[in-house]
Amino acid sequence: MSTSxxxxGSPSNYASCCGKVHSNINNAVTAEQLMRSRYSAFVLADGNYLMKSHHSSTRPLKDKKAIVNWAKSVTWVKLEVIAKTKGKAEDDEGTVTFDAYYYENGKLEVIHEKSAFKKENEHWTYLGLAK
Structure with missing residues (x-):
């Protein structure tokens, strides 16, 4: 595996960072780790992981193919974590605010989102946009 x-955006390589979470979602000890692993899953267009890491109450099962197709159609640039609340190992919920940069049709775009995370079956999941 590459040492890049x-x-x-972590200084660790994929195998020792998001790759560990992709192979076992329980390795995401914090909401931020899960959010970072979801960003990497978008980069890799890993629809199965994106669905698995989405809370069952808000999981968009019918949209999986569209999500994968979109993820493959853009060029991912970088992720910046801006803020977080709760979301530690001992918490059951938390939020992460981030900017995800990508190129689409030759134009730099950014997703600015405050995401809500909640534990389900004792592991972190993405719930949706935070209120």
Whole structure:
């Protein structure tokens, strides 16, 4: 495996960062780790992981193919974590605010989102946009 930084921006390589979470979701000890692993899953267009890491109450099962197709159609640039609340190992919920940069049709775009995360079956999941 490459020794370059993980897709999520961590100085660790993919195998020791998001790759560990992709192979076992329980390795995401914090909401931020899960959010970073989801960003890497978008970079890799890993629809199965994106669905698995999405809370069952808000999981968009019918949209999986569209999500994968879109993820493959853009060029991911970088992830910046801006803020977080709760979301530690001992918490059951938390939020992460981030900017995800990508190129689409030759134009730099950014997703600015405050995401809500909640534990389900004792592991972190993405719930949706935070209120």
């Amino acid at each position: 930084n993980c897709f999520c």
